[in-house]
Amino acid sequence: KPRLFSGMQPSANSLQIGNYIGALLQWKDLQTDYDAVFCIVDLHALTVPQDPALLRENTRRTAAQYIAAGIDPAESTLFVQSHVAAHPELAWVLNTITGFGEASRMTQFKDKSARQGSDGATVGLFAYPMLMAADILLYDAVAVPVGDDQRQHVELTRDLAGRFNSRFGETFVVPEAVILKETARIYDLQEPTAKMSKSASSESGVVWMMDEPSVTAKKIRSAVTDDGREVRFDRGEKPGVANLLTIYSVLAGKTIAELEAEYTGRGYGDLKKDLAEVVVETFGPIRARTLELLDDPAELDRVLAGNAARAATIADATLAKVYDRVGLLPRV
Ligand code: TYM
Numbered sequence: 001k002p003r004l005f006s007g008m009q010p011s012a013n014s015l016q017i018g019n020y021i022g023a024l025l026q027w028k029d030l031q032t033d034y035d036a037v038f039c040i041v042d043l044h045a046l047t048v049p050q051d052p053a054l055l056r057e058n059t060r061r062t063a064a065q066y067i068a069a070g071i072d073p074a075e076s077t078l079f080v081q082s083h084v085a086a087h088p089e090l091a092w093v094l095n096t097i098t099g100f101g102e103a104s105r106m107t108q109f110k111d112k113s114a115r116q117g118s119d120g121a122t123v124g125l126f127a128y129p130m131l132m133a134a135d136i137l138l139y140d141a142v143a144v145p146v147g148d149d150q151r152q153h154v155e156l157t158r159d160l161a162g163r164f165n166s167r168f169g170e171t172f173v174v175p176e177a178v179i180l181k182e183t184a185r186i187y188d189l190q191e192p193t194a195k196m197s198k199s200a201s202s203e204s205g206v207v208w209m210m211d212e213p214s215v216t217a218k219k220i221r222s223a224v225t226d227d228g229r230e231v232r233f234d235r236g237e238k239p240g241v242a243n244l245l246t247i248y249s250v251l252a253g254k255t256i257a258e259l260e261a262e263y264t265g266r267g268y269g270d271l272k273k274d275l276a277e278v279v280v281e282t283f284g285p286i287r288a289r290t291l292e293l294l295d296d297p298a299e300l301d302r303v304l305a306g307n308a309a310r311a312a313t314i315a316d317a318t319l320a321k322v323y324d325r326v327g328l329l330p331r332v
Pocket of ligand 1: 007146147187
């Protein structure tokens with residue numbers, strides 16, 4: 001089977017519906033056709049300030065949510081980035097072939113460093129994309145399923161792989177980003193032109209997988225729409241409604257056209273009420289299963305350790321090849 005790699009940051013308390021639709025659902029579908037490797041990127045999380053105890057807990061919680069949502073740790077390799085030392089080791093080598101200007105052009109770095117202020121932004125944040133490239137390249141992944149916001153990082157990964165190969169000889173597989181157009185971007189419910197994100201300014205626009213059903217329903221019912229009342233998919237004129245229709249369509253397995261027909265002559269209120277039910281029904285069982293898995297952290301840690309060992313077998317072989325190609329003296 002061809003290899004696939006993707007990663008996600010451990011998030012405070014819960015994943016949001018954008019992670020679920022943009023990443024998780026795709027991963028779940030792809031894991032049968034690919035030899036899938038999924039990584040919880042705790043080293044990436046360190047690029048912004050973290051509370052140590054919370055980071056540890058969130059890493060477990062994130063793993064539990066992925067398993068609860070259908071990533072099978074027996075079929076796929078689901079592991080924690082810091083458990084496989086080859087990741088930061090390869091990142092170092094990639095840092096040495098990345099241009100300073102090239103890394104400075106990463107839009108996510110520009111956004112995040114602007115938010116942190118020039119003293120708050122760290123060298124770690126700057127080096128983030130090269131660690132991500134290392135994640136992908138260690139596994140000879142051909143496919144990298146991500147949301148639209150990660151496209152530029154995957155492009156950089158391709159450039160670095162090509163550059164390394166031409167300087168040191170064929171070593172890396174050049175990966176392709178897999179981005180599903182319709183679901184590549186889920187927007188904030190209160191600000192439907194901004195990407196839904198863990199770091200959103202207001203809580204009420206973000207639907208968390210682990211929210212209580214009543215909280216989820218309330219957030220969806222109070223999502224921003226526009227003055228009209230016609231339920232129609234129009235990203236420019238009706239970004240709020242378009243976002244709700246996207247979420248609805250994916251979770252209910254109906255096309256946008258079917259939904260538009262279903263809500264002809266009915267208002268936004270009905271759409272939101274029904275969508276709230278669909279979301280609650282989707283996340284209810286995932287939430288319950290997550291809590292169950294978290295009841296036995298030792299077992300969860302054992303599964304992650306086993307998967308990390310499997311990942312390390314692949315990653316260490318790639319790293320050894322890289323060290324050899326660039327001329328590092330082997331330790332005998
Ligand atoms: P992260 O943790 O921010 O997000 C995980 C995945 O969720 C997608 N996503 C969204 N998709 C649609 N709509 C949204 N509103 C939305 N918000 C997030 C992201 O695109 C991502 O696919 N740098 C990565 C993690 C990473 C990685 C990797 C990914 C590290 N190494 C190697 C792929 C391969 C990140 O911060 O994702």
